Amino acid sequence: MDNRPIGVFDSGLGGLTVAKELMNHLPHESIIYFGDTGRVPYGTRSRETIIKYAASDINFLLTQDVKAIVIACGTASSVALGYALQHYDIPIVGVVASTAAAAASATVNKKVGIIGTSGTISSGSYERALKQLDDQITTHARACPLFVPLVENGYTDNAVARLVAQDYLSPLKDSGVDTIILGCTHYPLLKGVISDIMGKDTALIDSGAPMARQVGKLLADHDMLAEGTAQYSYFVSDTVDNFSRYGSLFMQRELSDSVSRIDIERY
Amino acid sequence: MDNRPIGVFDSGLGGLTVAKELMNHLPHESIIYFGDTGRVPYGTRSRETIIKYAASDINFLLTQDVKAIVIACGTASSVALGYALQHYDIPIVGVVASTAAAAASATVNKKVGIIGTSGTISSGSYERALKQLDDQITTHARACPLFVPLVENGYTDNAVARLVAQDYLSPLKDSGVDTIILGCTHYPLLKGVISDIMGKDTALIDSGAPMARQVGKLLADHDMLAEGTAQYSYFVSDTVDNFSRYGSLFMQRELSDSVSRIDIERY
Structure with a gap:
C-alpha cells in the first residue's frame, strides 16, 4: 500500500x-x-x-x-x-503504449489511423508502438494542428470544425482505416465531428x-x-x-x- | 548619431x-x-x-x-x-499609440473596429488610445483567437479562413465601421479575406x-x-x-x- x-x-x-x-x-x-x-x-x-x-x-x-x-x-x-x-x-x-495497445486490440482490418499534434506525428511514436505489438498493422498518420485551437475556442461542433476535420481526415478515410488513435488529450471533445466524417463503424481510441x-x-x-x-x-x-x-x-x-x-x- | x-x-x-x-x-x-x-x-x-x-x-x-x-x-x-x-x-x-493614430486619421465616419488577441482586446488599449485622440470616435472591438493559428497553419485564403473571419467580423460589419485596426502582427496575412468580408472601402490599418x-x-x-x-x-x-x-x-x-x-x- x-x-x-x-x-x-x-x-x-x-x-x-x-x-x-x-x-x-x-x-x-x-x-x-x-x-x-x-x-x-x-x-x-x-x-x-x-x-x-x-x-x-x-x-x-x-x-x-x-x-x-x-x-x-x-x-x-x-x-x-x-x-x-x-x-x-x-x-x-x-499515454502512447497503452493507447497503441488498445488500438491494436480494436482493429479488425489491421489498418490504424493516428492523429495528433505536429510534435506527436513527427516523432513516429504511435507507429513504432503499433508495429512492435503487431507487424501486420499498417498505419496512416496525420498531424491536425488546428484541432487544439478549435477545441480551446469552443469550436467543437460547428461548420468550421467540420470543414477542418474534413480536410485532415479525408486521406485517412480514403485509406480504409477501421480504427483511429486520438493522439492528443483535446481530441475526445471532437469525437462527434470525427465520427460523422469517418463513419460510425470506425473505432475512436482515446488515451484516458x-x-x-x-x-x-x-x-x-x-x-x-x-x-x-x-x-x-x-x-x-x-x-x-x-x-x-x-x-x-x-x-x-x-x-x-x-x-x-x-x-x-x-x- | x-x-x-x-x-x-x-x-x-x-x-x-x-x-x-x-x-x-x-x-x-x-x-x-x-x-x-x-x-x-x-x-x-x-x-x-x-x-x-x-x-x-x-x-x-x-x-x-x-x-x-x-x-x-x-x-x-x-x-x-x-x-x-x-x-x-x-x-x-x-504598437498601440501609432496604430491608433493612423486609424484616427483614416476614419471618416468616426467608427473604428479593433481586432486582436483575447489579451489585447480585454486590455482595452486601443479604445483608450483612440478616445484620447478623438472622443467622437466610437469603437467596436472583437477578439479573434483563431486567426493566429489559422495563419500559422497556412490557412490564410481558404474556405475555413473565410468562415472563421465571417463569424468574427459580421458584428463589426453590421456596426458600420469604416476603418479596422489589425491589432496583431499575424493579421496582415489575412488582409485579403478580411477585405472581402468588410468591403473594399473599409480601411485596414496594420502596425508596421x-x-x-x-x-x-x-x-x-x-x-x-x-x-x-x-x-x-x-x-x-x-x-x-x-x-x-x-x-x-x-x-x-x-x-x-x-x-x-x-x-x-x-x-
Whole structure:
C-alpha cells in the first residue's frame, strides 16, 4: 500500500481528460495535476524544447512526493518519455503504449489511423508502438494542428470544425482505416465531428481509459495501490482564472478543488 | 548619431511584419530581433504572465546594447508597455499609440473596429488610445483567437479562413465601421479575406508603417539616427529550424541572416 499521490502532467488542461479516467478507475488514488498553462502548447515546439519543459514538469511533481508520474500529454509522451525513463528513478508512464495497445486490440482490418499534434506525428511514436505489438498493422498518420485551437475556442461542433476535420481526415478515410488513435488529450471533445466524417463503424481510441488500466496494473504489481479517501490538487503555471472554465470543459463536471499557481521556470 | 541597433521583440515571428517596415523606412538602422518562439502565444495568457514574459524579453535585448526597444507584439504592447516604461530607462515604444493614430486619421465616419488577441482586446488599449485622440470616435472591438493559428497553419485564403473571419467580423460589419485596426502582427496575412468580408472601402490599418514612422521620429528627435550599413540579427527561444520558413512568410522575402537560439527563461 502506498497512499502518496500520483503525479499527472500535461502541457495544459487537456490532460484532465486523462485525470478524469484515473479518478473513475482508481477511486482511492490521490492525484496531483500540473498543467503547464504558461507554456502551452507543446505540440508545435521542437523536440529539444518539449524535453526541457517535460523535465521541469517532472521536477516540480517530484517536490510533491508523488509515487509515480503519468504523462497525460500525447506530445510529451511521444517525445520525452525515453528521456524521462533514463533520467528519473520513479515509475513514469506515457499515454502512447497503452493507447497503441488498445488500438491494436480494436482493429479488425489491421489498418490504424493516428492523429495528433505536429510534435506527436513527427516523432513516429504511435507507429513504432503499433508495429512492435503487431507487424501486420499498417498505419496512416496525420498531424491536425488546428484541432487544439478549435477545441480551446469552443469550436467543437460547428461548420468550421467540420470543414477542418474534413480536410485532415479525408486521406485517412480514403485509406480504409477501421480504427483511429486520438493522439492528443483535446481530441475526445471532437469525437462527434470525427465520427460523422469517418463513419460510425470506425473505432475512436482515446488515451484516458487505457492509461488508467495501465496505471492500475503498475501500482498493483508493485503493491503500491492506495486505500482510503482520495484527494485532488491542481497546479498551473499561468494564473488560475481560466482553470474552472476549462477544467469543467475537459472533466465534464464542475470543479471546486484547490488550484494553485507555480513558477515552472524555476524547476 | 547612434549606430547601436534597435531591439525589436514579439511573442513569435509575427513581429517580423513590423521589422520589415522598420527596414524599409529606416534603411540605416541595425536591428536585433527576438521572437519568443519557446513561449508563443502571448495572446491567450494572463496579464501577469504577459508582463513577466515581456520583462524577460526586454532584459535579453538590453544585453545586446540596443539604443531603443520596439514592442512589435500587439498583446505585449497592450498589456506590458506601462510596466516597461516604469521599470526601464531606455526608450521603449509599443504598437498601440501609432496604430491608433493612423486609424484616427483614416476614419471618416468616426467608427473604428479593433481586432486582436483575447489579451489585447480585454486590455482595452486601443479604445483608450483612440478616445484620447478623438472622443467622437466610437469603437467596436472583437477578439479573434483563431486567426493566429489559422495563419500559422497556412490557412490564410481558404474556405475555413473565410468562415472563421465571417463569424468574427459580421458584428463589426453590421456596426458600420469604416476603418479596422489589425491589432496583431499575424493579421496582415489575412488582409485579403478580411477585405472581402468588410468591403473594399473599409480601411485596414496594420502596425508596421505607423510604428516605423514613430520610431524614425523618436530617433530623429533625440539625434539617435544611425548612419552607414545596417545589420540584422535574429534570436529565438525555441530551435531555429522553423525560422526560415516562417520568417519568409512574414517578411515576404527569403531570409539568410543569422539566427541564434537563447534560453529566455534565464532573463
